[in-house]
Amino acid sequence: MKPTDRLSIGQLAERTGLSVSAIRYYDAQDLIEAERNAGGQRRFMRSDIRRLSFVQIMQQFGFSIDEIRALLQTLPEGRTPNKADWRQISRSIRHHLDSQIETLEKLRDNLDGCIGCGCLSLRNCELYNPQDRAQKKGAGPRYLLGDKPALETR
């Protein structure tokens, strides 16, 4: 198999673990671009395996198709993407990832102290939502999400 060989959609599906229909969908969503052969069938470059791997990974990270397309579009049009290009993408991903992890850790750490103690069960947990004062700050379960009462300044 020469590097000039093109892959059919079925082959690409096998290599990426995606379904054929998903790849067509990604094509329609402009995440990949396919050449067409004489008979109108899609032909993909081998580098599309990596491109689709990237798509799958980003989905794991919680990125939407739109966001992934945006990331991919920062790649250069004509030329081969270089280290700097990927580093650029990598930076925004790390950012997103770090904040996701931070949120989860914050939630987890509060979980033991707050849900674990039975806060949510009844009327009088000072820690979770003292005297219902939380309402003054607006809506939502603020304390568990990082906007904690002064008490627990740890």
Next chain:
Amino acid sequence: MKPTDRLSIGQLAERTGLSVSAIRYYDAQDLIEAERNAGGQRRFMRSDIRRLSFVQIMQQFGFSIDEIRALLQTLPEGRTPNKADWRQISRSIRHHLDSQIETLEKLRDNLDGCIGCGCLSLRNCELYNPQDRAQKKGAGPRYLLGDKPALETR
């Protein structure tokens, strides 16, 4: 406001930051139970603020409505949930959370070494997908997802 007071759906919405329609939806999905007044309007207990906060938090964690309902149903029917009840719920949540965090961290750590170096850009990155040998292992972007080549046994 006495502890015996009940909240209207609008008041509950204000206190939780949820929309009225979302609360009706959760009611229909049996995440909360509403009493009805003489005129047929929903009346909620103040503890439902916490219940809905819990729902919102669990959604942040990536739990589906079905999963949240299951968690809530482990709470006792007649009696007030106690420490042990919540600790029980807390345990399954931590489990879920820890693995979520672990996955994200693994992905993040591989990101710098792998995407950051330009692996996805072209043909010859031994680390990412040496000689395309990855195909033997089945589908998907395995290496970045934890199934790394022997090289990097760190």
Next chain:
DNA sequence: CTAATTCCTAAACCTAACTTGAGGTCAAGT
């Protein structure tokens, strides 16, 4: 050459988690 695969498009369908709209009722203030 023929049969079995694979591929094509377009349109419909699917699930989750809600929102919106229509048509009507209830509650609160004056």
Next chain:
DNA sequence: ACTTGACCTCAAGTTAGGTTTAGGAATTAG
């Protein structure tokens, strides 16, 4: 009493990310 705003139900619509189906055309194996 009246008006306004909050509520009610039920059905349909919405978005994301695909899958399924129908009816054909192209490719590949023998």
